[in-house]
Amino acid sequence: MGDKTHAHPGAAGRATAADHPASVRNVVLVGPCGSGKTTLVEALALSTGAVNRAGRVEDGSTVSDHDEIEHRQHRSVQLSLTPLTWDGIKVNLLDTPGYADFVGELRAGLRAADAALFVVSAADGVDGSTRLAWEECAAVGMPRAIVVTHLEAARADFEETTRVCAEAFGGDDPDAVLPLYLPLRGAPGPDGHAPVTGLTGLLSRKLFDYASGERQESDPDPGRLPGIEEARNRLIEGIIAESEDETLMDRYLSGEEIDVKTLVDDLERAVARAAFFPVLAAAPAPGTARQGLGTVELLDLITRGFPTPLERTAPKVTARDGTARVLDASDPDGPLVAEVVRTASDPYVGRISLVRVFSGTLHPDDTVHVCGHGLADHAHGPGHEPRAPHEADERVGALSSPFGAQQHPLTRCVAGDLACVAKLSHAETGDTLSAPEDPLLMEPWEMPDPLLPLAVQAHSKADEDKLSQGLGRLAAEDPTLRLEQNPDTHQIVLWCLGEAHADVALERLRSRYGVQVDVVAHRVPLRETFAGRSAGRGRHVKQSGGHGQYAICEIEVEPLPGGSGIEFVDKVVGGAVPRQFIPSVEKGVRAQATKGVAAGYPLIDVRVTLLDGKAHAVDSSDAAFQTAGALALREAAADARIHLLEPVAEVTVLVGDDYVGTVMSDLSGRRGRVLGTEQADGGRTSVRAEVPEIEIGRYAVDLRSLSHGTARFRRAYARHEPMPAQVAARIREETPGGG
Structure with a gap:
């Protein structure tokens, strides 16, 4: 890292299928909106030769303004994959949205990746959501590095940003977060601001000048060396403190000069096992230049310091009978186990699933078993239905590697790699793909609970016909969206993570599935109960020639403790109400309780006691006593205080x-x-x-x-x-x- 010369990237460009897990690096980019993640991806693609300034990818096809590598960050609300190649290594860059509403996409990226790049703006520092994401990575032991962007800003201060990162991310060991390079500034401009034109490698004591648009390596003037020695010594001590060689610290303290190769090897091992978190700097290439500042150094870190999929423990897997299965880490010859980490819809191709293969090798036209969890959710009280488990055998369509809006065909996807899979009509985000003869299920990653309710109704009759299918597809794409059909309020409710999430859901309904909906006020399911004891008499007597209707009943209602429901007690004596009509009275009482007795909300937590009544030998009937029971409950409510x-x-x-x-x-x-x-x-x-x-x-x-x-x-x-x-x-x- 830092001692290599890259005038032209060897074997670089847009990535194709990987030959082996050892030649893959899966990296998720984490940072808030505006930190520069998407710009960084573009700069890395430019440095690898995957695109050029004319907007052409390496095979000569054009990337139009509409079909950029990815929408700019302020419009990006979905996990996106950009595969590149550097020095024979396939680098899968997973760009995550910066909005807090799309933390589900972030967690999907963390699941699919083996290391994380935290992108921090030198102008804005570290925000709360970025700290939380760092803690999530730390909890699973994911290797991390930090990239400082926006060094061109007038108030940008690399050293101060590094100090803030060490304070925010270092925890009890701030010396585990240290820079590998220091910015090299040019001559001040008319405004007094000195632009960053290159980097000083602390371990190699080399200057890497990007002022010409191509990375130029040179030795620093002797006058510069004292200025970097303090930072270099601190970096060396930080690396040695995390070294697995326990003799290294003693040798260093005794005055021995530790050779750079030993330090670089120890640094790479410490980064791979998430014990050291290097800080780098990056900036896009100016004008027509090809290499952005720090991109070569960053690509070297990714390919040499970040772990391969072979070093990652596979998520827990169970067989159909519930027994646990242990998978070898990213074995291309093992049983097929892959996971859908993102689902999208294309107007021409249909559903496209972004898949991470954890074991085995996936080929086009393979038949796979698709299996999904039932996601129970009790957070929202009565009426909220869990998502049902599902499984089906499906034939895989084409495999492809995405680049912006383009899809480049793949012949296979080995364990550890990612690919887009077409035409998996039953697959949803979070589902497991495995061999039909050996169905397996991966433990799902934890998703945040959507806690913002959005009640919707179809805008027109035509929309009503398409609403159910559109909502179903929306939920299949986005596991952080919950659908509720509330039986009490009769509302369709989308539970979202925030307002931006809700806006995106409505826009996808409209643009992708042609469904227009109106947002209405969300109602909570209210109930009614009696505040005290009350009595009521239900009299239903009608004569209209032939058989009439005759039923009279007298009841007493009293409140019960919460959670008791409706209790019906029969205390009729002497046959005043014939035995066959007692259930009829109860049925009428319960039917009226469901409709409510005051404001139209269901009645709960009361005991209704049938005390007396009258019947007619000819005109009494089941229907008549049901009506009388309902009338009696309404009369009791009219004379009572209802809560x-x-x-x-x-x-x-x-x-x-x-x-x-x-x-x-x-x-x-x-x-x-x-x-x-x-x-x-x-x-x-x-x-x-x-x-x-x-x-x-x-x-x-x-x-x-x-x-x-x-x-x-x-x-x-x-x-x-x-x-x-x-x-x-x-x-x-x-x-x-x-x-």
Whole structure:
């Protein structure tokens, strides 16, 4: 790293099929919107020769403005793959969206990759969401490096940005986050700003000048050497501290000069096992130049320091009978196990699945077994249906390697590599592909709970006919989107991660599936109950010639503890209501309870006791006593005070200590009851509270604003409980027919 000359990249360009897992590197780019991830991908593609300044890929075909490598970051909302080749190594770059709403795409990228590049803007520093992503990588031991961008900004300070990164990412060991190169600045311009024109390699003591547009290596002037020695010594000490050679530190402290090759080898091993996190700098190539600043150094780090798929432990796999199976790491000759990490729709090709192969080799026209988990979700209370498990045998279509909007055909995809697979009509994001004769299922990666409800209805009758299919396809593409058909409110609800996520879902419905929907107010499932004991008499007597209708019943209603439901008790004596009509009264009572007795919401948690009644030998019937039972319950409600019940959620917020007071105050303002707090890792606190669901419809958005994107929360249905009188009065006024 840093001691190689690359005037022209050897065997570089757009990637094709990999021959072996050892020749693959899977790297996910992580960083906030505007940090420069997509620009960095473009710069790396330019440096490898995959594209040139004329907008042509290496095979001579044109990449139009519309068909860029990827949409610019401010429009990018989906994981994208750009495969490149450098020194005979295939590098799969997975560019993730920078918006917090699309953390599901980020986690899919982490699953598909073996190492991560954290892209940090020198102008903006490290934000809260980037810190959280670093913690997720640390939890699974993923190797990481940091790339500092936007060095051309007037307020950019590489040294200060490196210090901030060490503080944010280094934890107890800030010396594990150190730069490998220092920026080399040119002459100041008229504004006094000195542009970065090259890099100084700390280990090699070489200058790499990019001012001409081609990387030029030279020895520094003797006057520059003292300025880099302090940073070089600190880097050497950081590398030696993580070395597996326990004698190296003693040799260094005794004054021995450790040769550069030994240091580079130790550095590469420390990076691969996630013990050292180097900081590099990168900038796009100016004008017509081919090589952007730092791109060669970054590509060397990726190909020489990041691990191969052979060094990654495969996710847990189970057979159909539930027994665990242990896979060899990325064995091309092993049983086929691949995972769908992204699903997209193409108007001409149909569904396209981006697949990471963890074991075996996938070929075009193979028949595979597609298997998906049932994703149970209890967060939203009654009426929320889990996603059903599914499986089917399907024939794989063409395999291809994407480059922008183009798809280049592949003859195979070996273990450790990624490819796009066409025409897997049953495959959804997160599904496992395996051999039909040996079906296997991979443990899914953890997805965030979508907690922002969006109620929709078809805009027209034509849209209504296409809505179900469109929503189904949308859910298959995006596992962070949950669909709910609420039986209480009769609403179709899309549970999203945030407003941007909701906007993208609606736009995909419209543009991809031709479905126009209207957004309506989301309603929570309310209930009713009796506040005290009450009695009612139901009289249904009609004579109209021939058989009439005759049924009278008297009931008593009393409230029960929460969760009791409807209890029906028969205390009729003397046969006042014939035995065959007792179930009829109960049926009528329960039917009326379902419709509600005050504001039209289901009645719960009461005991209804049938005390007395009258019947006619000829005119009494099942229907008549059902009607009488319903009338009796309505009369009892008319003379009683009825409580309107609202669902209450148990909310757990994980928030930085600096924002605990703000979060607790906000929860109290939402009629919440704070149950307690617990100290968590990383200077954070877990706050538990019970909050009415009607008050947290937009909490996913509001909490992000309150905590500057650093807090997370979970919610689970707890129970229904009475609303405050003033809130209940407002709800009744807003309910048609309520009161």
